[in-house]
Amino acid sequence: MATVTGLFERALGDDWDDLHPAIRERYGLTAGDGRTAVGRGVMDRVDRNPLALPALWLGTLDDFLFPEAGTHVPFTVAAEAFVDDAGREALFLRRRFDTDPPREFVDTLRWNPERGCLADYFGHHGAVVADVHLGVEGDALALRVGDQWLRAGDRFLPLPGLLSARGTLRDRYDDDADEFRVEAEITTPILAPVGPVFGYRGRFENEFRATGDDRVGSSLGGVPLPGTDG
Template structure:
């Protein structure tokens, strides 16, 4: 199968840095996961965003702590969802005080023609995810967002929706990956942002391991229209 990120980027996939393609070209049949270990040089947010970020901690989706030089890990594991297509679950752990976890599950959404990101352990917040290649880097942006209520999706209108961008690239001079992410809102300003660097290794997956995410069978936006 074609990896999820490769499908999202399309023909521009070949323009990505080889190390970026290696990390994000994960496929379920390869039997491996990517484990990144590094430090966030900066974790920040607007004070106005703190109440919403506290709510996010209830489902391992964002958090209110700030910090500098914060150790973190990110595990990216591919799997096959209930529709038989490639999917990914990403689990991040930030060594703040207290430590925080940020989980999301990415799946291809035929109804929307793009990736859908289901945030948190239960995926109550979802968003279109658009992926592109920029000068060898992987660039992600958040599109339309939804709240999942009673099995149905309600589109989040402005000014409550957010604008999010992430850029992940390989620094040949430092021999490590670098990442920069920003989520903003017109009312509160910077909802969440971080900048950091990490190194990656690949670890084997057990053949009989259970599905890493219960969200592989959850209906996606557009499927209940």
């Protein structure tokens, strides 16, 4: 039987082995594992730019951005691998922030062989799609958001540079504290002079549970992938 490779391992190639073992275990999920990774912790800070509030409010309609900010915000993050309707390995992530009101940030990842990177579908319906490029910094996982599109069915409309966002995420494991540390930031060319659009920094512990009837569950089935021509 052929070995199934997780999305992050496929994207990183030989660099996968440079990650901290705890990072590899958490991000090495495949659909056949029958496990869901569940992290629980606290966001030390959740920040947003007041000038970006209209766009952040719009993101709440499909659970991929939100306008609240705060400190010491409890949160959970669940990651579940599945096979989509087109037979492709995929990974669904759901983050819940206990702001007032509570908010969620969900996305679904797939490998895109046409572009040689991951494709990230934001929200439950994946109307915004982005290339995601992975790297290793020390033994930490580094993620960078690249080109982006608006998706309408099978069609992709490239977002021009001024309207697109630039996102980074860094996930590392702190051996002394025995916990994961995560920080993420989203910027745009228009608002760059006055700071990030949205970001968070926090820490969490991870456990694995059997994937059963209480699946995290992505609503995205066999959606198309953006091609090299955008």
